Amino acid sequence: MGKGKRDCRLLVVVGWVLVMAGCVSQPLPVGAGPDGAVPLTNTYWKLTEVAGNEVAASKTGNEAHLILRDDGVANGFSGCNAFRGEYEVIEGRNLVFSSMASTRRTCQDADNPERALFEAMANTAGVQMEDRRLRLLDTDGQPLATFEATRQP
Numbered sequence: 001m002g003k004g005k006r007d008c009r010l011l012v013v014v015g016w017v018l019v020m021a022g023c024v025s026q027p028l029p030v031g032a033g034p035d036g037a038v039p040l041t042n043t044y045w046k047l048t049e050v051a052g053n054e055v056a057a058s059k060t061g062n063e064a065h066l067i068l069r070d071d072g073v074a075n076g077f078s079g080c081n082a083f084r085g086e087y088e089v090i091e092g093r094n095l096v097f098s099s100m101a102s103t104r105r106t107c108q109d110a111d112n113p114e115r116a117l118f119e120a121m122a123n124t125a126g127v128q129m130e131d132r133r134l135r136l137l138d139t140d141g142q143p144l145a146t147f148e149a150t151r152q153p
Helices: 001-023 114-122
Strands: 044-050 065-068 073-077 082-090 094-102 126-131 132-135 143-152
Touching: 065 082, 065 114, 094 114, 114 143
Parallel strands: none
Antiparallel strands: 044 065, 044 143, 065 073, 073 082, 082 094, 126 132, 132 143
């Protein structure tokens, strides 16, 4: 019975990943806001730097990214696994992630940013937005990860 339950869970996770992969995305309009600024929510944020290291282009074509939905749901791809959870913006500048979960694929790529990204998200206390960049910050205001807006989901 345990194996059947595990298979069912795996099927649900795989189904969710396929549904998310099938979502059509649109390029961001030029000048989406003042000075090209884009909204925090409902924007596809491509991971460009984490733990002080530039994120290399994915060998699989699946880039690490984050999407923060209007309803408080955060989802994305770590470079190896899909993830989903909740987030809250407090006082317009503090960002906190909670209830995060991910698929559990084993990835052998040494350049994979997953571990550093999940650590950055776990330690995020603030957020800084500038033009088309989103930075996750620690409690001292130091950058943990940087994302670039590339399109709207």
